[in-house]
Amino acid sequence: MIEEHFAALRRTVGRMETDRAVMATLRRWGSHLAGVLQTGGRLLACGNGGSAAEAQHLTSEVTGRFRRDRPPYAALALHADTSAITAILNDYGPDEVFARQVRAHGRPGDVLVALSTSGRSANVLAAAANAHAMGLTTWALTGPQPNQLASICDDGICVPADEVATVQEVHLLLIHALCEVLDEALRARRPLGEEEPA
Numbered sequence: 001m002i003e004e005h006f007a008a009l010r011r012t013v014g015r016m017e018t019d020r021a022v023m024a025t026l027r028r029w030g031s032h033l034a035g036v037l038q039t040g041g042r043l044l045a046c047g048n049g050g051s052a053a054e055a056q057h058l059t060s061e062v063t064g065r066f067r068r069d070r071p072p073y074a075a076l077a078l079h080a081d082t083s084a085i086t087a088i089l090n091d092y093g094p095d096e097v098f099a100r101q102v103r104a105h106g107r108p109g110d111v112l113v114a115l116s117t118s119g120r121s122a123n124v125l126a127a128a129a130n131a132h133a134m135g136l137t138t139w140a141l142t143g144p145q146p147n148q149l150a151s152i153c154d155d156g157i158c159v160p161a162d163e164v165a166t167v168q169e170v171h172l173l174l175i176h177a178l179c180e181v182l183d184e185a186l187r188a189r190r191p192l193g194e195e196e197p198a
């Protein structure tokens, strides 16, 4: 029933909107990410299916822009290079498709955002484990807790919804909220004399 679909989204958003921990996490992430990007670090993001699209939505907003003009920053969605993906899949197997790229593109201090509605996709778990071992900061966006991805990442937001679709829809809301706080933090950190174009 489509009414139930709308109701599930409304319920979940309502629950998260009043969860102070979620807002605090987003603000902490925005401010940390601003520092990483402005000092030459990079954002990596990964996920499967709908979560791949969400990962790419986030990185495109960082490299392009969100609401206002600002300098571009380094961000990569790890499923987007189809030649690398097919070669790694073919030569090393499915669990390595993101992990190998984390090892190639990640540097200590960079940030990995790992998205999984179930929190148990092996390739996303491997990416997070590799990133952690290399000294990247790892953040999880998942479905309900407990789940393995949230437990191995440095920080995470777990969406309390039963349906994969609802979790994905709320992930996009969280991504836009993160872009909002990131832009605020970038503006606050910009040195005097480097105001953004009108």
Ligand SMILES: O=C(CO)[C@@H](O)[C@H](O)[C@H](O)[C@H](O)COP(=O)(O)O
Residues within 6 Å of the ligand: 048, 049, 050, 051, 115, 116, 117, 118, 119, 120, 121, 124, 164, 165, 168
């Ligand atoms: O978008 C959808 C369902 O809405 C699917 O493509 C879904 O993302 C795929 O089944 C993924 O493989 C699920 O992976 P995960 O979220 O459990 O890590």
Ligand SMILES: [Zn+2]
Residues within 6 Å of the ligand: 057, 061, 176
């Ligand atoms: Zn957007």
